[in-house]
Amino acid sequence: MRWLLLLVTLPVLGAEIQFDGELHLAGTFKVIVTEVAATSGQATLIVLRTGEVIQVDLRCEGARLESPPIHARRPCDPERDPSLSVELGDTIVAATDLGGGLSTTALVGPREPGVPSLALERWDNVEMEWVPAEEMEPALFRFVLDDRSLDTTCERDSFALPVAIGEEELSLTLVEGAPTSGAFSVEFVVALEPREGALWLQLVTVDGDLLAEVPVEEGTSVVGRRGEEARHARLALLPVALEPAELAIPVCCVGEIRVTTPEGADEVRWWVDGAARSGDLALPLCADAPRSASVVAFVRQGLVWGRAEAAVTFVPRVRLSFVDAATGARPAEPWPCGLEIRIRADEVTGPAPVVMVGKLGPDPRVQELTLAQDATGAFVSAPLRPSDLGACSGDVLWAQFRDPRGCYTAYAILPLR
Structure with missing residues (x-):
């Protein structure tokens, strides 16, 4: 040729x-x-x-x-x-x-790209139109990409758009709206689902197929990127507050964590140490042995969820005893009513305990004593003579501590001679 x-x-x-x-x-x-x-x-x-x-x-x-x-x-x-x-x-x-x-x-x-543009839009159910998306919440969204350089065949071409959700990287497949148009888009529904102590963001097709599922937290953003151009929307979560955020509960006593923000909720789901627990705005808590627990509350208003945590410690009950004022040792019984003693409290996890002391009988002569912490970490009273309470040989001295929550009462007794 x-x-x-x-x-x-x-x-x-x-x-x-x-x-x-x-x-x-x-x-x-x-x-x-x-x-x-x-x-x-x-x-x-x-x-x-x-x-x-x-x-x-x-x-x-x-x-x-x-x-x-x-x-x-x-x-x-x-x-x-x-x-x-x-x-x-x-x-x-x-x-x-x-x-x-x-x-x-x-x-x-490839075709000349023209002026490429990338948009992230949300469907407005009130105005019935697509609007720019600034926040990511449960709704219908779409990425729209205009770039003729991606239109390579006479069919509807596709493009994998890199998308980041927090630290997670994935891709969404954008499909050309019409052959040779160079306009690509993907529609997806955003949903939030609490599960296993975490809040999961789900991207789902309009037909219900799962595109991506990522654990998220407050401040997470969804970012789509094409070259130097990026579009992002910050995840909108429901503000949630728990009271108290830290709670100490004596063993076998019942405590409570309560949702204080928002004031009203359509649904509350509780998780304690990764296990689901039933409860409404308040969650009762109790344990039969000392331990620590992590409490997570998921709260929903409408379609929007929020999450908050609280730390719970189940503590031993306070133990009371009488001790020798001079040696700190357990007193021999019966104790001479003219010798000084102290009242000791162990396993104290709250403020300095206040105890009542008196003698058994019709004239108890009750006194209120505030204990102070000593070098060993125990709480002890000032020295006390039983005779100062009118106690003498044959009487019995008693001490009592009432838990401030009204959960239990601790006792100690000391026979006298």
Whole structure:
């Protein structure tokens, strides 16, 4: 064939054939010949994949020869003359017998992108239209990407959009709305689901298929990115507060964690150490042995969930005893009523305990004593003589501590002589 001969003939020194820039799918290009004496000629163009051949005239434009615009079209693009039927990545050869035989090649690149744009939108059920999304909440959303460079075939093309949810990376498949339009989108429903002590963000197709599921917390953002352009929306969670945020409960006593914010809730789900617990706005708590527990509350208003935590410690009950005021040892019973003693409290987890002390009988002469912490960590009273309470041989001294929550009472007794 004539074009094959042109590729191997020896060109005139300085003569050159070239394309006027990059070749774009669905775009136009020209063939240019320079440094030849002729004022007109022809160029042959071949698509190597298909063998399609066309010839174009070259006309003088200033100091060079140029072809008319040549269309690199797909089967679905409008037919124009002259044109070549191509696909993305095809190799096009341009050759001429001018200048002793010249040739060059070029690859067909993607369509020119135009002005690419990326948008994140939310469906407004009141206005019944798509609006820019600033916050991510349970609703219908979509990413919209306009970029003609991604339109490569005559079918509806697709593009995997990188999306970050907090530290998690995933991709959403955007589909071209119409063939050759260059407009891509994906619609998805955002839902929140409390599970196993965490709040999970779910992206679901409009048909109910799960696209992604990621644990989230306050401040998490959803970010879609195409090149240097990014669109993001911050996750909107319901503000939730628990009272108290830290709670100490004596063993076998009942304490309570309560949701104080928001004032009203459509649903509350409680988790204690990763296990679901039933409860409404208040959660009763009790344990038969000392331990620590983590309490999580998930609260829903409408479709929006929020999360809050509280720390609970189940503590031993306070133990009371009488001790020798001089040695701190357990007193021998019966105890001489003229010798000093102290009242000791162990396993104290709250403020300094206040105890009542008196003697058994019709005239108890009760006194109230506030205990102070000593070097060992125990709480003890000031020295006390039983005789100062009117107690003598044969009487019994008693001490009592009442838990401030009204949960239990601790006792100690000491026979006297």
